[in-house]
Amino acid sequence: MNRYEEGLERLREVSGEAGPAVLDSLSDIAPGFARLVAEFGYADIYGRPGLNLRQRQLINVAALTAMGTAAPQLRFHADAALHVGVTPEELVEAVLHMAIYAGFPAALNGLAVVREVFAARGVVFEPPAPLEGDRYARGARLLEEVDGHAGTAVVDALADIAPDFARMIIEFSFGEIYARPGLDLKSRELATVGACVALGTARPQLRVHLHGLLNVGGTREEAVETIIQVAGYAGFPAALNGLGVAREVFGERDASQSESRDTSAATD
Amino acid sequence: MNRYEEGLERLREVSGEAGPAVLDSLSDIAPGFARLVAEFGYADIYGRPGLNLRQRQLINVAALTAMGTAAPQLRFHADAALHVGVTPEELVEAVLHMAIYAGFPAALNGLAVVREVFAARGVVFEPPAPLEGDRYARGARLLEEVDGHAGTAVVDALADIAPDFARMIIEFSFGEIYARPGLDLKSRELATVGACVALGTARPQLRVHLHGLLNVGGTREEAVETIIQVAGYAGFPAALNGLGVAREVFGERDASQSESRDTSAATD
Amino acid sequence: MNRYEEGLERLREVSGEAGPAVLDSLSDIAPGFARLVAEFGYADIYGRPGLNLRQRQLINVAALTAMGTAAPQLRFHADAALHVGVTPEELVEAVLHMAIYAGFPAALNGLAVVREVFAARGVVFEPPAPLEGDRYARGARLLEEVDGHAGTAVVDALADIAPDFARMIIEFSFGEIYARPGLDLKSRELATVGACVALGTARPQLRVHLHGLLNVGGTREEAVETIIQVAGYAGFPAALNGLGVAREVFGERDASQSESRDTSAATD
Known part of the structure; x- marks a missing residue:
């Protein structure tokens, strides 16, 4: 063949x-x-190993929703996502997740495409029940789980200029979007990395969320494959620049681990 | 409630x-x-203080026009702009202003949306009379007023590579667009800051125009609120990166004022 | 007049x-x-010298295809390209070339516009015959011709993180796209520079391809004119930031030539 x-x-x-x-x-x-x-x-x-078809389709849907310039391809890949076993709820969540990274218009226009795909396939969708409880507490817990120290650093850095905006990141991004059921944390981080690579304007956030992907159970191979997957949808420069950030992130993690080993050796 | x-x-x-x-x-x-x-x-x-509804709608219209990816939302916010008291002329000017920052296609496609909104509302629009006088002189004066030394520095930096392009910035951007009646300078700077934050590709220009906004009577609170306002339309990374630039600009102005004070003390 | x-x-x-x-x-x-x-x-x-109308139209088509936000203007400029003597094959190639820099959706959506323009003009288009031979060898030769050491450096830099992706750049970008007949190398580099300036997210690639344009026979004047041409379609910030990269590239080439002269003088 x-x-x-x-x-x-x-x-x-x-x-x-x-x-x-x-x-x-x-x-x-x-x-x-x-x-x-x-x-x-x-x-x-x-054909590459490292990501399965469901993951590749979620990444495509996220990247194309965030870009906002490719409605025909978003329709194609939203349909294909369902074809390879992505659930309707996961598909909706991958699109909604982009409200954080590309804004509400991107998410709303993505939803309109998903609605067409559901109609063409006769999908009857049952939206999830509203979240209960305190969104700040929920968001703070998720921010810690995904981003660790890096997330806290982003929030702290806003204290002098826009402390309310830091609160919104915790309450809205993490407390309201990341906290929604229907898409697991690792898939949300794959979608986030894919979107940040595709946008090409979110280098600091790509760095934070490459760490985030690795923090919630993703592997370096999955991170690299996600970036390569986006090359076809946002171009080679987007992927090349994304790989440059990945190299830095991997280096930071190696240095940090080697430092831990050194400290551990010194205290032996 | x-x-x-x-x-x-x-x-x-x-x-x-x-x-x-x-x-x-x-x-x-x-x-x-x-x-x-x-x-x-x-x-x-x-619900935040710091910007009124007219300002928020002008910023939305500018950002969505510049992005060029969200026609349904631009239509919604252009209509809402008129609803909260933005005049038809201000609306047209906010869209045209984007020719500078996002190119003529963005402005032309934005105008097409505004025309639909006018038609739906029965707005009869009377375009302003053409500008008279020397556009270079007009532009140089406005560049000085908006950007001060930073604008001159941008123009000077082009002397070795594209001096004619520097002339175009003065004649076209400032002499033809900024000089148009119907939208005051401060509103133009709010629109510019909003658009540069939304684009995410214009960091040096965002820096210059954050200074510009403060130079023409905008406050730091208005600058920060403009950036936060854009988060919903272009995503949190755009706003976070914009806040990073704002922090630098505020620091530069603090340093410059403190230097003035030191000099002033030394010469007492 | x-x-x-x-x-x-x-x-x-x-x-x-x-x-x-x-x-x-x-x-x-x-x-x-x-x-x-x-x-x-x-x-x-x-009205500026330095680029002819055919070149300006190819650059516009490339930039507007890459941006993906201005279909009406892409239609206008694709039609105008044919009007000023760009061949149907060159037009198709300029659009396809964008698959590398802005992704397959951008190229596919651009092709849909070109198809409309062909239909309106009654153009009967004969696609070129498939390429024969080894795409890796073909790509490596073209990468060397266009990018020289810089291209090799990009490929080498991927060895530790994504060596397969480096192979794809050689095989796909250069072996399959650059190698296609119907658009000469210099025109491909004009299109690439125009697109990277318009995207605003591909600074490292803009640097490599400004060198590339000069390597395949383009002049510094053509490089500067290409960047200025894009100002009208992607905005002044895009052009200003592009000119900043051009200044660096020209400085690197001056330094490299002056070094060659020094070495040559020392060995006299």
Whole structure:
């Protein structure tokens, strides 16, 4: 099986017949490019180990929602997400999660696309029940779990200029969005890393959330694969710059662990 | 009155019945998110002091025009701008002002949305008369007024590589756009700061125009509130990175004032 | 002939009657802005030497495709590109080239616009035959030709974190896209520089490809003009920040040449 056939087979696995139909639609003007979509996008990228298809689709949905410039592709990948087993609730949550990183318009316009996909598939969606309890306490606990010291540092750094905004990060971002059921923390961090790489304007946040992904059980391989996965949707510069941040984050963690070992050796 | 009721009331104040209708439309798929829009967006953000509703709507219109990714929300906020007393001329000017910061396509596509809003409201718009006089002189005077030394420094820095482009900044950006009647200088700087925060790609310009806002009578509170206002439309990373620039700018101004005091003391 | 008449004449040269029609459509709401489009956009920018109309249109098409936020303007400039003599194949290639820098969705959505333009003009397009031979060898040769040491450095820097991604850059970006016939290397670098300036998120890549443009026969004047050309489509901050990178690149090349001269003098 050559790369094109391999890509086409994986494209069918991801999207059913929707993907091959998109490729066919390019035959009049860019058949060679259609071949590249299959070969590069699906044989080379989707064929890599390190992330499963559900994770790749959640990352795509997050990145395309955050970018806000690619509604046809968001529709395609939201549909494909359901095709590979992402639940309707996970799909909605991945889109809503982008309110934090790309703003409410991005999330609202993403929801409109998801609603179309649900209608076309006849999905009857049951929204989750409202959260109960204190959102500040809930948010502070989640911020600590995801970001550890880095999250506290972000909040502390705002004390002199916008302490209320720090409270919003805890209450809204973590207490209201991260705390929602339906999408586990690790998937939220995969989505966050994918979106920050795609936006290309959120380098400090990408750094914090690469740490966050590793803090909640993600591996370095998953982090790198998430960044590479985004190359196809936001371009190679986005991915290259994201890999640069990942290198720094991995170095920081190595240094920190080696320091712990040194301290531990010194106190032996 | 709880946060949801408070948010809903303010949403009605901002947009009439259009806002509640948007929230209702989310009931099938994301009712909890609709609640967050009211609570976070309108009780928490719009409820803050430091900017009035007209200013908040001008900032939204500027940011959404510059982003170019959220036409439905731009339509909503352009309509709401008129609802809270922004004049048709101010609305048009806030959109046109974005030609400088996000390019002509952003401004042209924003105008198309404004035209729809005018048509739906039956607004009969009378464009302003053309400017008379020398645009270079007009632009140089406004550049000095808004940016002071920083503006001159930007222009001087281009002397070795693109002196003609420096002339365009003076003649086009300041002489043709800033000089237009219908939107006062402080509002233009609020719009500029909002747009540069939302774009996330214009850090040096954000720095210059945070100084500019303070130079033309804006306060530090207004600067911080403008940045926080944008969080809902472009995401928390945009706002966090904007606050980082604001901290630097405030520090520079403190240092400069303290230096003036030292010099003044030394020469007493 | 005043600036407005000069701009209008050049707008006709670029776009036929399509451009004046756009300006007329603004008469109800922003006639002064229509005048600025003609004066600033077409008298000031298009009137500059250093790039011909075909090059300017290729750069516009690349930048607008990469931005993904301005479909009406992309349609206008794709049509104008054909009007000034860009071939259908060059137009398709400039759009496809953006898959590297802005992702597949940007390229696919750009192709959809080009297809509309072809249909409206009755263009019957014959896609090029598939490339033959080893894409890795082809890509490595082109990477060396375009980027020289800088390209190798980018690839080497990935060895520790994502060596497979470095292979993809060689095989996909250079072996599959740069290698396609129908758009010469210098035009590809003009398109790349224009897109990286417009995106505003690809500073390291802008640096590499400003070198690349100069490496494949572009001049410093063409580099500067490309950046200034983008000001109208992505805003002045994008262009100003691009000029800052150009200044660094020119300085590096001056230093490197002066070093060569010193070494050469020392060994005389």
